[in-house]
Amino acid sequence: MRMFSALAVAASLACLSAASAFAATDGAGNGNPAVAMPSASAKQAFIDNLIRRMTLDEKIGQLRLISIGADMPAPKLMEEIAAGRVGGTFNSVTRADNRPLQDAAVKHSRLKIPIFFAYDIVHGHRTVFPISLGLASSWDMSVVKHAARVAAEEASADGLDATFAPMVDISRDPRWGRTSEGFGEDPYLVSQSARASVQGFQGSSPANPDSLMAFVKHFALYGAVEGGRDYNVVDMSPMRMYQDYLPPYRAGIDAGAGGVMIALNSINGTPATSNKWLLRDLLRDEWGFKGVTVSDHGAIEELMRHGVARDGREAAKLAIEAGVDMSMADVQYLKQLPDLVKSGEVPMRDIDGAVREVLGAKYDMGLFADPYRRIGAAAQDPKDVNAESRLHRDAARDAARKSIVLLENRHDTLPLAKTGKVAVIGPLADAKIDIMGSWSAAGVAGQAVTLLQGVRDALGANAQVTYARGANITDDPRVVEYLNFLDWDNPEVVQDKRTPQQMIDEAVQVARSADTLVVAVGESRGMSHEASSRTSLSLPGSQLALLQALKATGKPLVVVLMNGRPLDLNWPKANADAMLETWYTGTEGGHAIADVLFGDYNPSGKLPISFPRSIGQIPTYYNQLRIGRPFTPGKPPNYTSQYFEEDSGPLYAFGYGLSYTTFDVSKVNLSAGTLARGGKLDASVTVRNTGKREGETVVQLYLQDVAASIVRPVKELKGFRKIALKPGESRTVHFTIDEGLLKFYNAKLQYVAEPGDFNVQIGLDSQHVGQATFTLK
């Protein structure tokens, strides 16, 4: 391509600055959408040439990632960029904001090296999609990918180059508030989601003007913080790491993610931020990662609080030695690295290595070819960045309805008729902020469709809709204060001043005159967020009392859950006539939920995480390691592994979700009883739609290693297919099983498939499966 043949020439022209050499080859960022990347050797030559011309201070400047607004006042930031002391920034979201910052870099800094602009675009940008846990509930990787693609198109059009996503931490402890941000508990499903998401963000290349570079996070094991308490330690066997927790990061990297964000936690005694084994041996040497690593916010400073660095100097030294290329919200790299290098304590080789990755990432983002490729020309800036015309509502509605899980549907309560009188009740029924979920980026709550609005739009003049709030999210002032702590000027949790009983009384009155009750309960979005770990999974405050009072009216009770983690649903499970897990559905949430309530969409979501019966049962993940005294349903419980006060097993299992139709699954058919190494075996079932409506379901393949050299899980998801069937229609679904699918990390961390018997289990959730057995020779 024109600009990249110029690039090779530029690499040899030591007298030209990088930006001026490339700026001459392209205009103001309106390049071709698909960019052919030059060869690796051209990139290498270009970067080597640039590094040769950089002073130590300029090199260190490239390693600094600065938060807009938080780290320094705007004029100071301009000064720092112009002085070559900033490699990239995050938290600005418009072209008009980013342009002067890029000007400072490419017009005023000595070497004119462009900076990059990043942001936490986790589940949408201007248009907010369902939270990742919701996207995973679709079990539809085209949905996950498309959500990321739309986000990339919107964010790149706002001058952004990179996103701190996808977040692919496995979470098995719903007390952890960031459970909402990930794709659930399962290594396979989360890995598939990681891949789809990276592909969506980056498109065919992170250099494309409509792509974002993806930073897979949080490397590593952040979801396993002890007790689900955020930022806590992680202590884990190598086998569990390799087998369960590491695969999603690897999948994101193998899909081409250009960046990795390092986790805040320590791992077996060493913080990830100072962890050479993690960042060099595993990430670089074993996995061959070629991109850039970035610390999490202030994580280098925190090495002192972890108690592994005496002072800032030691913290900076540990981090650069370990392989932290960029320092987010940097203080210590700027302060400490110059002297550490001059004194010989940190070799220039380490600095050059980190700078090489930062420049390489910018190169891969296409910024040396055109620093303004996503910022464009001022004349083309959107007049209103929040204009309705910039939103992708159809895509968001489609993703949202596919992410909803039907948990209960007694007597076919759902779908509801579009007639009569529907009472929409609950603290989340008309909550625009909450339906957007945590990390809703540049989404504007005012543009969100609430459940109340969605029901009104669906019913139009055909039916009557009434509303009552019914309860505050919580009655606990301590919790309200905590949730509003981040932004006192714009508190997210605004309390109704009435007493809980007054609110319930009003709701009951509204309910009495309605035919059906649609009640939205759950958590405010801040309750399922970073730093929002909980000691309880119950519906907070008076919400359960509200449900109980409404149940007493005798009207059909449809519970619509909005939450970012599995909750304790014992009472609603036993008492609701129907129940939907909607998570946080985003900008088009209310429409999507109404689509499901009134049957314009037949729900097809499946849980990506197990729901415990109580908090004491955690962890409840389905793929537990086998034990010597398992509890067996129907057999005496004495001296088996269980909690004696309550039933065993999850309240709702991984992979579970109902439909408005029913499906029948045949027995599992195997093409052969043995599998030779290097060979293949076909496992299939025939699924039939036995109900009266067209519907989709997810056929799930699990494997169990019958006897191995180490203890293996009771079962592991190894494949899934989402299929649509008309009433009466059947389809045979095939899965190919080969040696690769049977491999695991043994006690020596060798990835092997051991000979012996394997049970193949196929079903529509993790608990109800048919089984057949084969032998690996």
Ligand code: NOJ
């Ligand atoms: C801290 C969070 O842990 C991380 O996920 C996020 O990307 C950064 N802050 C930047 O906002």
